[in-house]
Amino acid sequence: MRTIVLVTENAAAVDMVMGKSSIRRRILALLIAEPDQRLHLREIQRRVGTSPGTASRELALLVAAGLVEREAEGHQVYFRPTSSPFATMVRTLLLVPAVQAPDHAANGVAPVDATPEPARPPRTIRGSAPARTNPRRPDALGLRVLSRLAAGLGPLYAERLAGVFLYGARARGDAQPDADVEIVVVLNTIDRYGDELERTSAAFAGISLELGLIVSRVFVSEAAWQSEIEGRLSVMRSEAMSG
């Protein structure tokens, strides 16, 4: 999966990725420990000591967050850590517990706080170079919605989910307060577009009602997302922020 992520020193983004799940952390730690190897689901499940369903769900979230990539080979699916800048930063945080982000993130069920977060000074990761400044500064509300949707869509789609991204003004960081929250959901295949709308209708409408904003989504096949075609999809991909 091609993942385009922004480097961020924003603690909220780290919380979003890390959540409260110790299983998720253990899976990530396992994959980080063997960065040159890819591991299949059963092996990850066995070595982490959890059920196949939990491992699959947590891996889907890590894939959606752009920290892990999924490779299908025949009937077998393998996972390995990605090498994106954001993934590298999160791995650094995992390996430096003293600066690990606080563990208070919403994990897909908590209400989204619509209050804008005050700007934070750049964080410095101990033992490494100062954190890079994110030139686009995706807004905090967009990230929180993305986090919540990624957590909800992971179990819903399981292995069909290749990624969930924020795009548009809220990903670029130039959104007005009433701007739409624009989400792209990447699925391995899309048979009938309306079925995906129906499947996610209540979740998106519920968040829209809760926030008094429009939270919109488009569904893109993994093949189209990875293709090099020009146009609006290409722009969306360049703006995309994983969650």
Next chain:
Amino acid sequence: MSERAVQLIEGAERAIASAHRELDAEDTEAAAERACVAMLRLAKACLDVDGLAPGPTQAVCIAYGSQFGRSGRMYSAYHRWLLDAADLRKASSGDLNLPVDLASIATAVERAEIFRDAVVRFVEHNP
């Protein structure tokens, strides 16, 4: 029923008829656009009962959600259908060129027709 509500419902009727023609012509972009327009005009007719007249699509969807999404005055699914119609229109637009199938758009048009019947009843009972 106010004159504005009548005009909006009639406009929605025309949009639904146009959506059917575009479906027959297998023009997914135009059909999805007309289905969405029908939903928006019907939502505006409901809002007119409350003395609200939002203009842009975003404002109509938010206002409809605020007034009818959870109030029980209208079936809550209509709010979802309105948002889904807007997202279907976006997905069907030529610049995105996503693989939106005719059957999905036909469903959106059917929903617009169901919504129209409900809005006519609602407006008639809430002049």
